[in-house]
Amino acid sequence: MRLLNLLVAGMLSLSLAKEGFGPTDQEWGYVTVREGAHIFWWLHYTTATTKSIEKPLIIWLQGGPGGSSTEYGNFEELGPIDIDLNPRNYTWVQYANVLFVDNPVGTGFSYVESNQYATTNQQIAVDFVEFLKGFYKDLPQFESVPLYIFCESYGGKMTAEIALNLQQAIDKGEIKSNFKGVGLGDSWISPVDSCLTWSPYLYSLGMLDTEQYESLNNIATNVKTLVEKGKWDDATEAWGSLEFSVQQMAGGVDFYNILTKIQTRFSTFKALYKPRDVVELRITAESFMNDQVAPALNLTSTWGAQSDNVFNYLRTDFMKPVTDVVERLLNETNITLAVYNGAMDLIVDTPGTIDWVDRLKFKESPFWVGTSKNAFEVEGVIEGFEKKAGNLEFYWVLRAGHMVPRDNPNAMLHILQQVTDNFQV
Numbered sequence: 001m002r003l004l005n006l007l008v009a010g011m012l013s014l015s016l017a018k019e020g021f022g023p024t025d026q027e028w029g030y031v032t033v034r035e036g037a038h039i040f041w042w043l044h045y046t047t048a049t050t051k052s053i054e055k056p057l058i059i060w061l062q063g064g065p066g067g068s069s070t071e072y073g074n075f076e077e078l079g080p081i082d083i084d085l086n087p088r089n090y091t092w093v094q095y096a097n098v099l100f101v102d103n104p105v106g107t108g109f110s111y112v113e114s115n116q117y118a119t120t121n122q123q124i125a126v127d128f129v130e131f132l133k134g135f136y137k138d139l140p141q142f143e144s145v146p147l148y149i150f151c152e153s154y155g156g157k158m159t160a161e162i163a164l165n166l167q168q169a170i171d172k173g174e175i176k177s178n179f180k181g182v183g184l185g186d187s188w189i190s191p192v193d194s195c196l197t198w199s200p201y202l203y204s205l206g207m208l209d210t211e212q213y214e215s216l217n218n219i220a221t222n223v224k225t226l227v228e229k230g231k232w233d234d235a236t237e238a239w240g241s242l243e244f245s246v247q248q249m250a251g252g253v254d255f256y257n258i259l260t261k262i263q264t265r266f267s268t269f270k271a272l273y274k275p276r277d278v279v280e281l282r283i284t285a286e287s288f289m290n291d292q293v294a295p296a297l298n299l300t301s302t303w304g305a306q307s308d309n310v311f312n313y314l315r316t317d318f319m320k321p322v323t324d325v326v327e328r329l330l331n332e333t334n335i336t337l338a339v340y341n342g343a344m345d346l347i348v349d350t351p352g353t354i355d356w357v358d359r360l361k362f363k364e365s366p367f368w369v370g371t372s373k374n375a376f377e378v379e380g381v382i383e384g385f386e387k388k389a390g391n392l393e394f395y396w397v398l399r400a401g402h403m404v405p406r407d408n409p410n411a412m413l414h415i416l417q418q419v420t421d422n423f424q425v
Contacts, residue, residue: 014368016326020296021293021296022179024093025044025045025047026078027138027139028297029041029138031130031133031134031135032125032134033130033134033406034105034127035116036114036116037105037113037116038105038111039101039103039105039127039131040101040109040110040299041099041101041102041131042098042099042100042101042297043097043098043114044080044093044097044098044099044100045093046093046094047080047093048093048095048096048098048356049339052097052141052142052145053141053142053144053425054425055095055145055373055423056096056145056146056420056424056425057099057146057148057425058096058098058099058149058150058416058420059099059101059147059149059150060073060074060098060099060100060105060150060151061149061150061152061155061158061159062103062153062155062187063106063151063152063156063333064107064310064360065107065158065314066106066307066310067087067107067320068102068107068146068285068303068310069107069110069308070109070173070289070293071285071288071289071303072285073100073405074100075144075255075397076378077152077406078090078092078098078405078412079092079093079100079216080093083285084295084383086241088337090409090410090413092416095413095416096142096416097326099135101131101153101390103124103128103158104117104127104310105118105283105310106306106309106322107306107307107310108303108304108307109303110166110399111301111355112303112305112400112416114316115155117306117309117310118237118291118310118314119314119316119317120314121157121161122406123156124158124161125161125162125165126153126257127249127363128158128162128165128166129165129166129174129419130167131237132166132175132413133175134178136175140286143176143177144176145178146178146180146425147177147178147179148182148419148420149163149183150181150182150183150185151183151187152187152402153186153188153402154187154188155185156185156187156189157187159161159182159184159228160182160187160326160329161321161322161325161343162284162326163179163182163208163329163335163337164325164332164333167332167335169172179335180336181336181338182336182337182340183338183415183416183419184304184339184340185404186250186272186340186342186347186348186353186402186403187339187348188348189321189323189326189353189356190322190323190352190355190356191227191239191318191321192224192227192319192321193268193352193353193355193356194347194352194353195204195220195223195242196220196223196224196350196352196354197351198216198220198274198303198346198349198352198357199217199220200217200229201349201351201352202216202246202250202346206249207253208249208250212250214246215249216242216249219238219241219242219245222238223239223242223271223319226238226319232316232317232319233315233316235318235362236315236316236319239318239319252344252359254401255345255402256346256347256402256403257342257344257345257400257401257402257403257417258344258345258401259401260401267307269425285303286304288306289304289379290302290303298356299327301425318409319397323359323360326359327360330360330361330364330392331363333396334391336393337393338371338394338395338415338419339353339357339392339393339395340394340395340396340397340412341353341395341396341397341404342397342400342402343384343397343398343399344399344400344401344407346402347401348395354394357392357394361388362392363390364390364391364392368390369399371388371389372387373387374387375395376395378414382398383397383408383411383414384396384411385396386418393419395411395415397411397412397415400410
């Protein structure tokens with residue numbers, strides 16, 4: 001009977017699949033998560049098999065908040081084609097089903113009808129569980145398929161809370177899902193730890209002199225003070241001032257990959273997903289998504305129209321840490337929790353990430369402290385280092401900045417294989 005059900009589910013997934021934008025079989029749609037609040041999703045069925053249920057489902061969430069998974073993650077990092085419509089030979093779709101979600105509401109093609117934006121990370125998580133209920137209702141064959149959520153930047157902060165809420169909903173019988181793990185990539189889990197390590201990191205690279213090093217340290221200490229006092233809006237403002245000062249003193253360093261050559265431009269970044277030439281890329285992305293993708297998918301909503309509002313409504317939540325949520329995931333669930341970080345990233349630098357990871361209090365903490373990291377190789381080349389204890393995994397990724405899937409796809413594939421047990425179902 002079970003075999004028959006699997007065959008029927010596989011046939012159903014194929015019959016529902018349709019041509020969208022790009023070479024894969026696809027599905028897409030909206031889920032209303034609250035009155036007037038709608039989340040857009042876009043699924044690429046895996047090309048590894050003709051039966052999608054034979055491979056895991058991986059959700060990808062972008063950062064920002066306000067960064068679009070269906071655009072940046074899909075076309076700039078890991079989808080089947082890039083923004084120039086060229087095939088991507090390292091796309092994740094060749095290994096698993098990949099679901100891009102414009103999260104939270106107001107991001108990308110997702111939209112609100114009035115001002116129903118999320119104002120807290122918890123609201124984002126509650127909305128996302130509602131989204132998953134709607135997704136599984138549309139495609140019930142995925143309820144039993146292993147589910148993993150991978151993400152980037154602010155997406156990691158959202159994913160941690162989503163994971164806890166999802167597991168709680170599963171335990172209560174409110175949703176059926178074969179939830180297995182998360183991959184937190186260069187994630188904004190403890191914002192103040194990132195801010196405090198920018199100055200020493202840049203100083204060690206020769207990008208600051210002693211006076212600049214001390215000046216940036218003082219500004220970062222002010223950010224820390226505001227965070228400790230719970231003055232969240234002021235802390236977000238101070239974070240912006242710190243970024244501005246970093247760019248002035250470090251010659252316009254690229255926050256997303258310190259090795260990237262960019263023109264000097266001093267500006268306060270209001271999101272953690274905008275790469276190098278922010279204005280030019282955004283115009284290109286808006287034109288591409290609205291003039292080419294939207295008509296192909298028969299969408300009437302305007303991509304990116306509300307994305308800036310997403311950030312503004314989360315200003316007072318932006319600098320809040322979620323390390324306590326990560327600890328609960330490690331102590332209260334059995335899901336795999338993988339953290340990975342590009343060595344060339346600045347906005348969420350590896351030293352800051354290591355600081356909060358090493359402070360985590362969880363069941364395997366003694367083992368974590370006493371365990372050494374080991375190098376991992378791909379095709380005879382050392383691509384990074386890894387360390388594991390219990391259900392916590394950490395990956396140091398070489399030759400990568402903030403966007404690990406794009407910068408070092410070989411290392412990213414290794415991480416995917418480890419977390420998903422080589423894409424087994």
